[in-house]
Amino acid sequence: MSHFFHKQPPVSRQLVKAVLIMIGFILLGTLGYYLLGQLYLPVARPEATPWSILDCVYMVLITITTAGFGEILPYMDMPVIRLYTLLILFITIGVTVYFASSMTTFLVEGAFSHISKRRKMQKKIDSLEKHIIVCGLGNTGIHVVKELMVTRWPVMVIDRDEESLKKSSIELSNLGHLIWLQGDALEDRVLEQAGISRAYGVVCALPTDKDNVFLTLTARQMNPRVRIVSRAIDLHTAGRMKIAGADSVVTTNFIGGMRLASEMVRPHVTQFLDLMLRDKEKNLRVEELIVTPASGLHGVRLGEAKLREERHLLVLAIKTTDGGYEYGPGADFVLENGVVLLVMGDPDSVARLRVRLTGVPVTDPLSS
Numbered sequence: 207m208s209h210f211f212h213k214q215p216p217v218s219r220q221l222v223k224a225v226l227i228m229i230g231f232i233l234l235g236t237l238g239y240y241l242l243g244q245l246y247l248p249v250a251r252p253e254a255t256p257w258s259i260l261d262c263v264y265m266v267l268i269t270i271t272t273a274g275f276g277e278i279l280p281y282m283d284m285p286v287i288r289l290y291t292l293l294i295l296f297i298t299i300g301v302t303v304y305f306a307s308s309m310t311t312f313l314v315e316g317a318f319s320h321i322s323k324r325r326k327m328q329k330k331i332d333s334l335e336k337h338i339i340v341c342g343l344g345n346t347g348i349h350v351v352k353e354l355m356v357t358r359w360p361v362m363v364i365d366r367d368e369e370s371l372k373k374s375s376i377e378l379s380n381l382g383h384l385i386w387l388q389g390d391a392l393e394d395r396v397l398e399q400a401g402i403s404r405a406y407g408v409v410c411a412l413p414t415d416k417d418n419v420f421l422t423l424t425a426r427q428m429n430p431r432v433r434i435v436s437r438a439i440d441l442h443t444a445g446r447m448k449i450a451g452a453d454s455v456v457t458t459n460f461i462g463g464m465r466l467a468s469e470m471v472r473p474h475v476t477q478f479l480d481l482m483l484r485d486k487e488k489n490l491r492v493e494e495l496i497v498t499p500a501s502g503l504h505g506v507r508l509g510e511a512k513l514r515e516e517r518h519l520l521v522l523a524i525k526t527t528d529g530g531y532e533y534g535p536g537a538d539f540v541l542e543n544g545v546v547l548l549v550m551g552d553p554d555s556v557a558r559l560r561v562r563l564t565g566v567p568v569t570d571p572l573s574s
Contacts, residue, residue, distance in 0.1 A: 224308035231301050235266040235294050239279075242287055254281055270298045330385050331399065334360050336406040341391035341421055343370055346437055346458060347411035355381040357491055358557040364391040364400055391421055394428065402428050410436035410452070415443040419450050426451030492522065493556045495547045501563040509537025519551035519559065 236259065243257030257265075257279055265279050269291060281287065337360035340351050347363070354361040355378060362385040365371050375384040389396035391412065402408065408425045410418040418436045425434055436452040438444045444455040468476050482490040497503050503511055513519045524532045524539065525546035532539060547563075549556065 218312065221308045221312040224305045228301060228305050231297065232263070232266055232270070235269070236262045238290055238294075239265055242290060243279075246286060247281060247284075250284060250286075251281055266294065269294050270302070272298075327385065327387070328399065331362055331387060331401055334362060334385070334401055335404050336360065337362060337401065337404070338407045338409060339364060339397075339400050339402060339405050340409045340411060341365075342411035342413065343367070343374055343386075344411065344413055347409070348374060350409050350411060351384070352378060352381065355384070356489070357493070357553045360406075362386060362400060364389060364396060366390055392417060392424065394424065397425065397428055402432065405429065405432050407433040407435065410434065410447075412437075415439050415447075419443065419447055422447050422450040422452045489552055490550055491553055491556060492548065492550045493560075494525075495549060495556070495560055495563045497541055497543055497545050497547065497563055499543050501543075503541045503563070504543045506541050507537060508535055508539040508541060511541065513547075513549065513559070518555050519549045521547055521549050523548040 239257060239262035240259060243262065247254045247256060261279055267273075282291065338354055340347050340354070340361060340363045343351065343363050343365040347365070351361060351363055351374070363371065363374075364387050366389065368388040371384075371386045371388060375386065378384050387396065387400055389399070391397065402425060408421075410421045410425070412418050412421060415438055418438065422434055422436050425432060434452045435454045435456065436447045438447055438455050438457045439459060441457050441460055444457055447455045465476070482492075508521065508524075513521060521535055522533070524535050524541075525548070526532060527542065527544045549559070
């Protein structure tokens, strides 16, 4: 009970305390009248009938509420009982004022706190640039968000269930501060609040294919340049999502089937890939980074870029501007704007190089 009490917000603790004081006061007041009726009244007035518990509770309640009704217990005009009633009335003033103020504080400050938190969260959303909007925090969306936070992409989440958002925010707190917006991602207003016009990408991870198709269509209309990746349950829906505007469609059932087959015939490969994702001491990712004019690497040899020496990154392959791939490129490979580097390294090193090459900001895991 003590652990539960201390876990509550200060305003809630104050209200609980006030309720307990009020209940305790009613019980003590009832006990006082009952003892007077059982012990004092038979001695002072032998002909009197002792008061019942129900009579005593009723007397305390009409005294506390000052309702009156004129329905007082018999023999209330006796001096000792009158003094006790006056004591109840004096204490009632303090208890009632404390209870009323606690209730007012709970209602006013609770509502204000909720509004304040929403405004603070909206300010964080408004400060995002080139971020990724994950729509739907279900069994798929939560893993998308976790991976984006690990690799330090600016990310925010939209979901209808506020409790689910708060719970996930606590669960992912070790990775950083989760920015979220409670609402329906199918509404234009909610997507505007999420900053879709400034977003780098949108992940459609809603529960049904129908909703994901509609969300894809809406997001594409609101931002023609945004990258959209949508989840599909039915393989036949993938084509419709592409028509609606999705850049890429991931069929979860198909991916699951491929993984099962890989576990059967390529167990060591899947084990290596899992180790890259889950090993906390050797956390590695394979990422793609585009060389842009802002990077200053156009015309620079790969060896001179010193990606391996300075940033501890291994360049696995390079996608050239003509669409081909150069696997295991040597130090003499000349970089140019528009080529895509496929690199392997720890998330922090990859994130820092991403800023240099593309200008996509890096999130600070410790920021709140």
